[in-house]
Amino acid sequence: MSRRIAVIDFETNGASPGRDCRATEIGVALLEDGRIVGRYQSLINAGVWIPPMIERLTGISNVMLRDAPPPAVAMAEAARFVGDTPLAAHNASFDRKFWDYELAQLGLARKQDFACTLLLSRRVLPQAPDHKLGTLARWLSLPDTGRAHRALADAEMAAQLLCHLQGELSRRYGARLADHSQLCGMQKVSAAKISQYLQAQAG
DNA sequence: TGCCAGGCCCTCTTTAGGGCCTT
Numbered sequence: 532m533s534r535r536i537a538v539i540d541f542e543t544n545g546a547s548p549g550r551d552c553r554a555t556e557i558g559v560a561l562l563e564d565g566r567i568v569g570r571y572q573s574l575i576n577a578g579v580w581i582p583p584m585i586e587r588l589t590g591i592s593n594v595m596l597r598d599a600p601p602p603a604v605a606m607a608e609a610a611r612f613v614g615d616t617p618l619a620a621h622n623a624s625f626d627r628k629f630w631d632y633e634l635a636q637l638g639l640a641r642k643q644d645f646a647c648t649l650l651l652s653r654r655v656l657p658q659a660p661d662h663k664l665g666t667l668a669r670w671l672s673l674p675d676t677g678r679a680h681r682a683l684a685d686a687e688m689a690a691q692l693l694c695h696l697q698g699e700l701s702r703r704y705g706a707r708l709a710d711h712s713q714l715c716g717m718q719k720v721s722a723a724k725i726s727q728y729l730q731a732q733a734g
Numbered sequence: 735t736g737c738c739a740g741g742c743c744c745t746c747t748t749t750a751g752g753g754c755c756t757t
Contacts, residue, residue, distance in 0.1 A: 545739085
């Protein structure tokens with residue numbers, strides 16, 4: 532069983548990957564036994580235009596990307612850095628489609644599943660004010676990771692959140708930290724059935 | 735022609751619609 536999880540975050544110039552919508556930055560935080568043991572970050576110049584709204588949100592400008600490495604370099608490095616480590620992200624359906632799209636441009640395909648801290652936090656922390664990554668980080672007093680909406684800062688924040696969720700699950704349901712496959716399983720069952728699911732896994 | 739995300743979740747649901755969340 533792998534105890535390591537690669538928590539990733541993309542900054543992009545839009546919501547859905549395609550010819551005019553690409554990743555503009557990737558951040559990866561490698562999580563192991565509740566600690567971040569490795570980091571990767573790179574801006575990505577895919578030759579796309581960043582609209583002003585996205586520039587204000589992320590702080591990543593068209594000028595900043597001018598000298599950034601192309602996707603073929605940055606994504607190949609990121610894919611090597613992650614290897615076959617299981618993946619996680621906040622609202623993983625978003626990052627998964629960009630990860631898959633950018634890898635496909637290199638002729639590569641994802642082999643591992645994504646755990647999702649958004650789906651897990653909705654189940655484990657239903658009492659949170661909302662389930663935005665920034666809100667959860669403030670509400671849980673997670674350690675500051677830097678400027679929000681930059682890829683590595685958000686990847687580290689999601690990694691801290693995942694640690695918190697694993698700790699909460701351990702506290703509630705047993706001493707053993709939930710591994711990646713259990714996290715993926717839990718995000719598919721209702722909150723009421725998490726205990727039942729974990730008991731079945733243990734059995 | 736005109737428009738343009740999409741997966742997940744909840745409920746006033748399931749022959750659907752709207753909100754959340756990511757950039």
